[in-house]
Amino acid sequence: MIPEIFAVNFFIALFALIDPVGNVPLFAAATRGVKNSTARLIAVFVALFVLGFLIFFFFTGLSLLAFFGISLPAFRIAGGILLLLLGLDMTRNDFSESIAAGEDEAGEGGRAAQARRRFESMIVPFAMPLLIGPGAISTVIIYASEARDYGLAGTLTGVGVIALVALLTMLSFWASPLISRLLGRIGLSIVVRVLGLILCAMAVQFILSGIADSTSGLILEEASKPYQS
Numbered sequence: 001m002i003p004e005i006f007a008v009n010f011f012i013a014l015f016a017l018i019d020p021v022g023n024v025p026l027f028a029a030a031t032r033g034v035k036n037s038t039a040r041l042i043a044v045f046v047a048l049f050v051l052g053f054l055i056f057f058f059f060t061g062l063s064l065l066a067f068f069g070i071s072l073p074a075f076r077i078a079g080g081i082l083l084l085l086l087g088l089d090m091t092r093n094d095f096s097e098s099i100a101a102g103e104d105e106a107g108e109g110g111r112a113a114q115a116r117r118r119f120e121s122m123i124v125p126f127a128m129p130l131l132i133g134p135g136a137i138s139t140v141i142i143y144a145s146e147a148r149d150y151g152l153a154g155t156l157t158g159v160g161v162i163a164l165v166a167l168l169t170m171l172s173f174w175a176s177p178l179i180s181r182l183l184g185r186i187g188l189s190i191v192v193r194v195l196g197l198i199l200c201a202m203a204v205q206f207i208l209s210g211i212a213d214s215t216s217g218l219i220l221e222e223a224s225k226p227y228q229s
Contacts, residue, residue, distance in 0.1 A: 053127075
């Protein structure tokens, strides 16, 4: 694999797993009721979190999980449970309300302080594991091992890909006010509920895959790895 193909493959895989465009309605719901300037600042915080966290795993990877004695299947199951809780909140329409309630209890303050508090309430489960889930982390770890074959150039390429994905995440979330105006309150509520149902299914799939990877014959292969020939 030449460096250009490595960069393209890494970008496509990571961008698809984080899916910032698909998560725009969720970001819009999570930042409902705040000013556009504050929402843009929250998007910056989210992008910086994505950048820092993925770069951290790019350089530490399996060593960190091994230090704590955590396997990737266990991490996948834990991420699936968190996603399931998020999906249930979304289907009950408790997602944006719970985040907004935490912001209201935190007080007023300046724009930066409000953005920071709202972001802190969104770290789990929005930033992780919704954006940065087991799939994104394992993908970063896998491509980090491939980047070693190219030396310093591979490392810089990998970091550049992560930075580009973080930048596109921020730009996508900056478009959330437009999405909010197009959908309206009722439309946004419908989208969040539908996505919540999809997230519940994704969470169950994560859990099934984690159990299948850690056991032998307990989960059917067509259930843990569907649509694979």
